[in-house]
Amino acid sequence: RRFLRSGNRIVLSDAGRAAYPGIEQAFSVIAAVSAALGEGRPRARLVVSVLPALSERWLMPALAEWRAGPGAETVLDMRVELDPVAFAKDRIDLRVTYGATLYPEYRAEPLWQDHAIAVATPGFAAHWLPDPGRIADLPDAAFIHSHWGSDSATEPSWANFMAAARIARFPDPSRGLHVDLTGLAIAAAEAGLGLALAPAGLAAPAIAAGRLVRALPQEMPLAKPYAMILPH
DSSP states (O other), X not given: OOEEEETTEEEEOHHHHHHHHHHHHHHHHHHHHHHHHTTTSSSEEEEEXXXXXXXXXXXXXXXXHHHTTTTTTEEEEEEEOOSOOOHHHHTOSEEEEEOXXXXXXXXXXXXXXXXXXXXXXXXXXXXXXXXXXXXXXXXXXXXEEEOOOXXXXXXXXXXXXXXXXXXXXXXXXXXXXXXSSHHHHHHHHHTTSOEEEEEHHHHHHHHHTTSOEEOOSOOXXXXXXXXXXXXX
């Protein structure tokens, strides 16, 4: 989780302190872009494109705080879409996504590096994984598989997660639930449909609220950082 309660105060956790420089950098650039767009005009208009998983679980809470301060006068046009996006055609000012390899001609600002963890509801974990070391007993149908599309060669999969964790368990990908969005994988896990592999930062709100738990102690660093893409 990103925040901890200390008496009447809210303080950053270790995870929050690790993520804060990237988030602060992201909104510093947004503030600079919106200020430049606002020169000579009464109000600035900023077109921001984000991945579906980031729109609710990262961007909206951060934007709420930003709009209460330096972003109060900026007219925001938020677009939730998959990669790749057409900056010029759709008049996009900046894009927040995973990695930057699809946008070599644009400026890329790394925001934060995440890692993949296994999550499930408390009831699912208690029933199927009372001892996390018994992952070999979990049926193939209980795994949730996510596919990020043909443009993502470094997506986290159960095969590479198990290999990185040195667990002798390779779920049959022909079984279980398949989804094409990280947000759907997290939502499926919250609905009790199985064990999902998700970026820790995106699963953090559900874990903090008690809807999900970290079902396995192992984790796997994601191959790329989340990044902000914008024209030079």
